[in-house]
């Protein structure tokens with residue numbers, strides 16, 4: 102197992118390098134200039150602008166700049182945000198907990214909904230419950246989060262006034278009040294993301310359970326005289342979970358991508374909205390760092406999927 | 421005459437066919453259509469027929485792994501279909517099943533010991549860990565595997581070994597009847613014989629009765645004392661093994677037998693080829709189900725379903741003309 106992990110990590114390194122090179126070149130070739138605004142500012146003479154460009158090495162050949170970036174990053178220096186005027190790594194560290202909190206809770210919600218609904222629907226295929234669950238899942242799966250998000254804001258914030266529609270990192274209340282505010286502002290984004298994921302997971306759980314439930318070893322389990330509940334949990338769900346867990350792990354990059362939109366709608370100060378504002382401000386070091394973090398997450402979750410898979414399924418050995 | 425171990429009377433099973441937007445029932449598949457048979461303690465009844473004729477469904481209905489639509493199943497004097505859920509689970513100690521596919525019939529996430537031993541725990545047959553381990557080791561040795569195989573997973577075994585694990589699992593609760601649903605069809609010919617010999621040995625040692633399902637007659641010939649031939653949900657002929665092979669009465673049995681190769685090259689059997697396909701059990705022919713393909717059918721065959729009649733001692737056939 103240790104050897105396998107090491108090998109996988111060694112394989113991951115060149116791909117991460119490749120990804121970072123492509124990202125860097127793309128960003129360097131893209132139009133836009135972080136100091137573009139300075140050009141229209143009459144208080145800043147063109148010489149100062151030029152000096153800034155030289156200081157940040159922006160006129161060097163691309164490959165040299167990439168090399169500088171790489172060496173600096175490996176030393177833990179992720180660059181400096183032109184727009185926020187702090188170090189990029191600090192900026193990301195500030196933003197990432199909020200994103201992880203929202204996404205993590207949403208995933209949890211998705212699984213809590215999808216597992217029982219999917220299993221129950223598959224136990225009685227084409228029953229009333231199954232048909233309703235499938236229809237609702239289909240609708241939920243087809244509605245984009247920017248639509249449901251705005252709809253919820255319209256209902257619960259604008260019309261009913263129950264929930265705030267701007268997510269704030271600096272809540273002014275204290276004590277229990279603080280927690281309550283904190284939870285209240287997260288309800289809508291978590292519900293939007295979580296239920297959207299739940300819809301697709303439900304369909305997946307249902308079909309995974311249907312695949313397993315008709316296998317002979319499930320019939321065998323019943324023939325042993327085991328009660329139906331235990332048959333479902335021990336023999337069906339535990340095997341159906343193998344593909345589901347993998348799917349969840351492999352979906353994580355998409356989930357992070359989707360969170361960008363949700364963060365933008367609810368103004369959540371997470372890493373996704375950081376990326377959007379950085380793009381709008383031509384803040385290249387931040388764009389580079391955030392996209393690279395996303396790339397690392399993709400690689401990480403792929404690895405995680407493999408490990409969980411091997412852990413759940415004795416047929417796979419990593420020797 | 422003493423009461424048989426298992427008596428099945430007029431068993432039917434119709435599966436609903438669903439269609440349309442709302443998945444409403446639009447018809448039914450008559451998988452089993454009025455089947456009668458009985459099995460004495462310690463004997464083997466072979467159940468033979470082409471794919472899709474309802475053999476597996478019959479076998480599963482006996483254990484109520486599929487709920488029959490109607491009919492009677494009496495096991496050891498008990499009316500099986502009237503048992504409550506708990507009573508039925510208790511009865512599962514006495515009737516077990518072995519499946520065709522040795523790959524799909526063992527839970528891939530459980531060790532061999534867990535697979536074989538689960539029923540021991542359910543039925544309270546192993547009180548301590550030591551008892552449990554000893555019993556598993558004993559069962560593995562009975563079926564020709566090694567005791568130290570118990571901590572392995574199913575994927576580490578070959579098809580034949582897996583089938584032995586399945587047999588050990590069925591044996592664990594000391595059943596009186598095992599439904600063997602094509603237990604050797606998925607195995608290599610050389611291994612088929614080993615597994616059949618194992619089943620025969622076990623029958624001698626533990627006096628287990630088998631309902632032995634197969635799709636060709638050559639497999640059941642050795643192991644069965646009596647054979648029942650099934651066609652499209654009905655039993656068309658049942659006879660002592662030897663009588664059936666020597667003098668088949670039903671035209672369908674004749675056709676099936678003509679396809680069985682004879683080891684002696686000097687003897688040649690006239691191969692009877694049946695015309696057409698097996699009709700769909702969703703829409704079975706009227707009268708005798710076989711009349712559409714029968715070489716000797718007459719007008720009444722398409723109107724009236726023949727009943728099983730005794731034509732010689734223990735030889736029953738459902739045909740108007742034989």
Ligand SMILES: Nc1ncnc2c1ncn2[C@@H]1O[C@H](COP(=O)(O)OP(=O)(O)OP(=O)(O)O)[C@@H](O)[C@H]1O
Nearest residue numbers: 435449451470471472473474475476477478635701
């Ligand atoms: N769960 C089910 N739902 C609907 N139809 C079914 C179901 N199980 C079996 N059938 C149908 O019932 C008929 C009999 O099936 P069964 O499995 O009993 O046949 P079999 O004789 O065991 O065939 P084989 O030799 O292929 O195993 C087939 O037409 C099959 O399609």
Ligand SMILES: [Mg+2]
Nearest residue numbers: 475476477601
């Ligand atoms: Mg079958």
